[in-house]
Amino acid sequence: MSGCTFVVFPGSNLARAATTAAALPGPVDVVVVGRTADAVRSAWQGGGSLHLVGDSDREFADLPAVVAVIRELAGATVVLPADGTGATAAPALAWELGAALLTDCVAVAGTQDDRRWTRRRAGSDVLDDYRLPAGPAVVTVAGEFAGAPTGTEPNLVPHDGTNTPSTYDGWRPPNPVGPPAIADAELLVGIGRGVADLAAGSYQRLAALFGAEIAATRQAIEWQLATADRKLGDTGLRVAPRTYLTLGVSGANQHMSGIWGNCSIIAVNHNPHAAVFDVADIGVVADAADFLPVLRKELEVRLGVSTE
């Protein structure tokens, strides 16, 4: 028994899952639940063996069949993305497999015989390293798990779904509604009222440069800088991007509560006392109008492109 079995339920983003799978310690078998072969081929850039289980889009209806496939594959560690769907399915898989459960890991290191999984402590910066017990284990991963998919065609292996109803049939993960693009974005640029005076299109061009989506604060929406479906926070969306770049955002709790999971936060604000600096990994105390052109130049040089 070695390697990982990576399981992707219907609610998780498949393209993003492919980058996650590429960062897992190999060999990696992937189990994709409730999607057609065509849907998988178009979203999965990653090569490898993909086991397709069931075609029900009911989130967890096929969970017993998934358990059967996991047992067959006999990977040491079952891994799921730490999004709402993965977080809901993980306890069920741990229970069915009699496995240990470790949630929200941000990194893995070490060799096959001595592997350390890292989790960020709730409400602190400290990283805790865990060793999984000898038997089966279920882990959810987020944050820095992002590799480069190989770009080759995956080898699809179909399996049958479940015909008998199970308890899991009624299970529902959070936020099951078809979300707008920002809910799945890996990179988000968050705009606040502080960008109101910026040249038209400046932050949009910046976001487009590195494939980010725009999110917004309530104030920014009130100032009609963005549409309401892009609002993050208590009364908006909760999302788990890998990186969140905020521009002219004060960092009110009601807004920052929309970011969860382990996300690195970059803040640009001209007020050195803005609350957003308390949570930022990188803080830039500057007028956004001054900083954006400098940042854009830097990105263009590194990417070898020009948006002029």
Next chain:
Amino acid sequence: MTILVCVTAGVPAATLAARGTAPRSGTGRFTLPTDQLGRHDAAAVASAVGLAADREDVVAVSVGGQAADAGLRIALAQGCGRAIRVDRSDDLDGPTVAELLAGVVGTLPGPVTVVTGVRGSAWETGQVPGLLACRLGVVYLAGVTGVDATGDGLAGHWRSAAGDAEATAPRAAVVSVARTAGNRPTVPSLHATVGAFEPDIDVVAPAATSEVPVATLIGSRVPDPARQPVRFGVGELDQAASAVATRLLHHYVGH
């Protein structure tokens, strides 16, 4: 018919020391300020109380040491009919908490609707409600923003800017509640708060729990240097742009 709402206990001091988090107030032994539940737990209590026709049907439960009583008193002030504490003050893992909570469910007149927070205030692993649903063999509605009683079942709601959704479940189910702007609990009146100090909390001995495999903590460290907060001022825009670009392009192939 019972509604059981689970509230997270305070975290023992030894755990806090190991976690590197200083206690916030109170006796210095526990992290939960005595006047406050975890944010999702508070929403869970409000949802549970809203579900019941009669407050006597709503039971608050916590697995923990004496410090957990504070949270239970708040639940009582918020409208729970009675409170149970399963007396275990050691460091608890999700599977053990779920097993002990399942034991409590078994003692209550059914069907039992279990309401929890989507994440607790202790380890924030989000494991307990799912594991509890597995143990009980019932439906799990995860991270709802509200729940209503229908004829003989439940309807969970998810309200977000992305759109609304609803799912139904039988009465015997586990529902975890995510606190949002829409389900903020009301502050209990002074009368209710004072009243909440009167009823006895049922302290029950924990049943023996089975050995579950758990991951072992082998060490802790401060994050890698790249994750240390860094700050740039107005005179350092070039350095700032370089650091920000590195972070933004971190996930690009070839960078």
